[in-house]
Amino acid sequence: MRSLPLYWRFISISVRAKTEYRTAFALTFLARGIVWSTEFALIWVLLYTFKSIAGWTAYEVMFLYALQLTTYSLAAFFCFHPFTKLSYKIQSGEFDELLTKPMNPLLYLMCREFSASYAANVTFGIAFLSVCIYRLELTLGVSDVLFLLAVLAGGALIQASAFMYGAIPSFWMVRNTSIMEMLMSDFRSFIRYPISIYPSSVQVILTLLIPFAFINFYPAHYFLGRVDSHLFHPVLAYMTPLVGVVLFGGALLLWRAGVRRYHSTGS
Amino acid sequence: MIEAERLAKAYKIYGSGRGRGWGEAIRGVFARPYEVKEAVKGVSFRIRPGELVGFIGPNGAGKSTTIKMLSGVLTPTSGKVRVNGCIPSEDRRRNGLQIGVVFGQRSQLFWDLPMEETFLLHRRMYRIPSDQFRRNVDFMVELLEMEGFYRTPVRQLSLGQKMRANLAAALLHDPAVLYLDEPTIGLDVVAKAKIRRFLRELNEEKRTTVILTTHDMDDIDEVCERLMLIDRGTMIHDGPLAEFKRRYSEGPEDAADLERIIGTIYSRS
Numbered sequence: 001m002r003s004l005p006l007y008w009r010f011i012s013i014s015v016r017a018k019t020e021y022r023t024a025f026a027l028t029f030l031a032r033g034i035v036w037s038t039e040f041a042l043i044w045v046l047l048y049t050f051k052s053i054a055g056w057t058a059y060e061v062m063f064l065y066a067l068q069l070t071t072y073s074l075a076a077f078f079c080f081h082p083f084t085k086l087s088y089k090i091q092s093g094e095f096d097e098l099l100t101k102p103m104n105p106l107l108y109l110m111c112r113e114f115s116a117s118y119a120a121n122v123t124f125g126i127a128f129l130s131v132c133i134y135r136l137e138l139t140l141g142v143s144d145v146l147f148l149l150a151v152l153a154g155g156a157l158i159q160a161s162a163f164m165y166g167a168i169p170s171f172w173m174v175r176n177t178s179i180m181e182m183l184m185s186d187f188r189s190f191i192r193y194p195i196s197i198y199p200s201s202v203q204v205i206l207t208l209l210i211p212f213a214f215i216n217f218y219p220a221h222y223f224l225g226r227v228d229s230h231l232f233h234p235v236l237a238y239m240t241p242l243v244g245v246v247l248f249g250g251a252l253l254l255w256r257a258g259v260r261r262y263h264s265t266g267s
Numbered sequence: 268m269i270e271a272e273r274l275a276k277a278y279k280i281y282g283s284g285r286g287r288g289w290g291e292a293i294r295g296v297f298a299r300p301y302e303v304k305e306a307v308k309g310v311s312f313r314i315r316p317g318e319l320v321g322f323i324g325p326n327g328a329g330k331s332t333t334i335k336m337l338s339g340v341l342t343p344t345s346g347k348v349r350v351n352g353c354i355p356s357e358d359r360r361r362n363g364l365q366i367g368v369v370f371g372q373r374s375q376l377f378w379d380l381p382m383e384e385t386f387l388l389h390r391r392m393y394r395i396p397s398d399q400f401r402r403n404v405d406f407m408v409e410l411l412e413m414e415g416f417y418r419t420p421v422r423q424l425s426l427g428q429k430m431r432a433n434l435a436a437a438l439l440h441d442p443a444v445l446y447l448d449e450p451t452i453g454l455d456v457v458a459k460a461k462i463r464r465f466l467r468e469l470n471e472e473k474r475t476t477v478i479l480t481t482h483d484m485d486d487i488d489e490v491c492e493r494l495m496l497i498d499r500g501t502m503i504h505d506g507p508l509a510e511f512k513r514r515y516s517e518g519p520e521d522a523a524d525l526e527r528i529i530g531t532i533y534s535r536s
Contacts, residue, residue: 020379102359102364
């Protein structure tokens, strides 16, 4: 990996650019902390009143939430700015710059627009995750910890793919891509709660079509030792890394088609 | 160095022919009507190493499209282009190492940090050996008179200073070809003069081939030796600047006024 120092430099630049405004950086960190903690607390209050949702206790639901937050933030490091700005870059012709560099355009875009401020989200995500593991008295062996890391990686790939499938259509449709982005972020809010509370049609969509359930619902079955989902096969609890890799592979193919299209039509 | 052979580019422009009424609108969803616009209609030329080429033409003539095909951003619809033996749009990574690009006022610098940070990044990206890197940074900083603002965050620089910093960033890896799309647009007289002088000195010192588009005829007069004039996708003139003036002027004193000569040609077309 001769390029490793290059990526490191990209990241360190991004961190330094952020810390140029130290107060703003600290405030962002604080603000996000408050937002996420509030949401976390809301779930707790809700469940304190109702004891459980579809048989899931407070900390079990919060465990779902923590998985969703952590994987989202990991993906957002490299994907939030690159893909929310993509349609603007295509329209304005800024995308040209990517194609004149001696580097893979996708890597360049992800590194160039790397957003250090998601460190706040990742920190809180991992903190919530730890709290849940502690309160649920889960004992994780070495293989469990490794699987947890694989689930986080797979979940991050699913989240990254969602960013990409939402934004890459801008290569074909210059204007109306916000629909796709909305679809993606709205579907994300479904997985705050165990998907078994929804009608089975929604469960099918979240499993097969927009498989966000693999980010938290299915792998949580493994960690929480649950067997209550009769709807689908128990093997789904182990599928997150595979689903992540497959989705992300598809997103890469779509990206390549998009760049080829840009290549031959211009802005 | 650069060989272009019957280089052509056509765009599909969608939606312009759409009529009224629901029938038309619904049909438009499935098979959108489009027109083919030929932006560049088969231009051929050769550029030797170390040439200073000015590329001019009215708005929409095909200048930017051509320069994008040369730099690898766009794939030609037909025809061939080779830069130092490689096909830019197919071998983008190799091509990226041998070219420098500054497109208009689009900045490749990190906004919140001094230009130095972008330079250090480019050092890694282009794998520039450290002694060559140091030599080139010194060369650029001195020639572009950037000592005063080398460590100032880019967001605080003036337009002219930013343009100079962008030029430097595009040249640290000693590219064989430098593409400039309107490098002096929006700059004041002094800033323009600095950039023109720099381009000449760069060319003398490093034999860098420079291809620039512009609407400012002083750029051409003071920098370029060769002039290519494109209009409606066709090359109207390609040759030494002096020859161009001789051919199109109406007398020896008129020859000094490039602006007027070009104006006459543009308005005729």
